[in-house]
Amino acid sequence: MEIGIAFIVLAGFVLINIIYHFFLARVGFYKTTQQVKSQDAVSIIVCSKNEQENLKTLVPLLLQQNHPNFEIILINDASIDNTLEVIEEFQAIDDRVKKVDVVNNESFWGNKKYALTLGIKKAINDKLIFIDADCKPASNSWLQIMADGFAENKSIILGYGAYEKKKYSILNALIRYETGITAIQYMSYALHGNPYMGVGRNLAYTSKQFYDVSGFIDHMKVLGGDDDLFVNQAATKDNTTVIIEPDAFTISKPKNTWSNWWTQKRRHINTASHYKAKHKFLLSLYFISQIGFLTAAILGFIIGMNWMFILGLVLLRYLIVWLVIGKGLSRFRESDIIPFIPLLEIILIFTQLGLFLANAGKQPKRWK
Template sequence: MADYLLLALGTFVLIQLFYYFFFFTRLAFYENNTNYDCSTPGVTVLVCAWNERENLEELLPLLDAQEYNNFEVILLDDRSDDGSEEFIRAHINDWKHIRYIRINDQFEHVTPKKYALTVGMKQAKYPIALMTDADCRPFSNHWITAMTSRLSDERDIVLGFSPYLKQSGFLNWFIRCETFYTAVQYLSFTLAGMTYMGVGRNILYKRSVFFANKGFYTHRHVFGGDDDIFLNEVSTSSNTAISVESESFVYSTPKTTWKTWFKQKQRHLSVSKHYKPRNKVLLGLLSGAHVAVWTIGIFVLIFGIWQKDMPLLAVLGGTFTVRWLIQWFLLSRINNKLDKTVEGFSFLLMDFALFMYYIIFGFLAMIKRKPRTTWN
């Protein structure tokens, strides 16, 4: 029995190592050469908001202060009733680049955020659209410049990174870990020519891409997916670039309770069923191998202790040690590029925490309970 357990463990470890070496090394050794050029075509920054007055008071001055030659910011206020409209109208003349569009309508055939973004795309003055959310904050005044610097004649889409702010507590630590590991995946896959998602908090693409693919039409009724489902449809092996320099980062405030984070993750994960089959297989195999390695490893540990099989325990320890060393080396390099989002000493704990995360949300996915969403 021990031989079969080790064979199974070795198989799933090799699957993980394939992802580490074929995908993750691309990001670990990626050089984001800076080539700022403020003569890049004009950019329209789109911000959708629903009852976000406090966030808008902080965000809009930061966006207006961006150092870029030719840009505008369109705030798409979707039926807010928290005083957002009054605040904007009272201060609109204080900002040079801010445009305000109030959306009063809601339609059954399209989700509110996708409708708002579509309105923004149609009203935009410039050919490049850069998206973020009201609760986000650009790291620097060169955010627009850093993102547009990755565009080219062949690259129509640029994926940025949006880490969560560091706060105290286990929930915040895990949110940062999960966000980091998700970024490792979608940025690495993009470098391998297999883009499957981006994050709406920091994503840029040419408006021509949006209209050429009929916008969000095929998934207009799905809550979420204005970033990942859309990218899953329109990205190719050669039209998407990434930006991993710090000035292109956009920070976001994380959820502070397990309940609100849990609802957010349910919504995010619920859209993955709309991915292309290839993407679902690759991502499922990656998370499945992660779960299998830990599950078999725990079983081998218990079996080895019960049988007092020291050679078996030695092989188990050696296998996990080699795996962790490779993981630590690659993830540490990537972590340094992504503003040290995760404390380096906690990678081992993160590895186990992600195992539990996959178990819990995998079980919930089988239940197929539809997440409740009030706005997206």
């Protein structure tokens, strides 16, 4: 009887996993439509805290973007290096560059959302496109393609932020896998009419949309969430679209040590508890089904379940995962990690579990 129940439990988790992955298949098989090139003026917004070297790389790439009308808002968020001086140097040589110098105050010390709000208020254009200081556009067409997403009354555009590749590094492969999985999820949800997050290193929305929801005010005291919590609050099936064109990706420098990546993920994962209830339920169920699948498969072997039944269910589940996640990762130009999906998935599941447990204690207090 115990074996029969164990088989039903394992089969149940496999079924939930398969249903989820059919849902997530939307990204891998999504057909993009040709957009009319937008001529509308846009504002690029970059929030910088101690980013003097990264700005020297990023700003020239932004100035080279193939778009007819744009400005660049460079925010110095109370840096202690020469970020402000670098911004002023670019401002002196190109009038498209605008400066916002943020001085910490007692109420909003170290709060990125406060700095971004000042940058948004500085922008003269309604259409805002965000990129992080440690990123670079994948091409000179990045800005144009992202701006084209504002067509058909769309006010929130979700882009993909990739990470640089490093050979023979498990950490780098895990970072890129986690990034790809996250994008497959939030873009699939959006394509199904249920958007719940985006990433600030490649995100766009209108200032009207920002002011319509009173900006970040509802979660100003939450560390992080200038991207995902804003999208979770403001995005709907009608006002949100995704951009999956490789030329519209941004590319960031990944963390080089496990400790630095762990600290970064602790900040990011803290915001998920503030999502809408339906999103927390769906994302939690998916995570539980992953852990449940692994646990049920191991227990099945321990209690003597027919190994052929276990193997059959495991192979069925991973076949679906490989097809769906592999297709999505290919869209994001991450094909080299597809063979390692099972290993990376297991590492990520237990890493996420550890992050939840770590954040149940003392949570991070600063964004950088």
